[in-house]
Amino acid sequence: MTTLIILGVIIWIFAWWSDKSALILLDHYGFNSNGFNDTERFQNVTQENIDKVKSLETSIMGIGWPLKAIFGFLMTIPYLIFVYIVKVLIDRIKKKKNEA
Structure with a gap:
């Protein structure tokens, strides 16, 4: 049970951080998230960073980080569940070999 809780916390943190880091990078590159069209949003982005900013913008669209x-x-x-079953089977096989 504690493994599931720890796993849930780790997944939650990584999902949040992937979204947050993309927003930080967009801000760093000069992306204006409040712009109404592409011209306003990409106005302060340098030409060599346009492709990177477009891919970051696409990555934060869609479902949110909680989902x-x-x-x-x-x-x-x-x-x-699969790993647990395999571990139990391996332990049983080892136990049978030690008894024989």
Whole structure:
């Protein structure tokens, strides 16, 4: 149970930080998130950083970081169950070999 809680906290932090770091980078490159069109948003961005800023802008669009964290957590649960079952099977095999 504590493993699931720790895993949830780690996934939550990484999902938040990936979104926050993208916003920090956009601000660093001069992106104006309050602009109404592309001209206003990319006005202060240098020409060599346009492609990087466009990819960062695309990465923060769509579902928010809390939903990404929830999906990440739900997708790791089957992996944890699989690893637990494999560990139990390996322990049983080792126990049988030691008894024989």
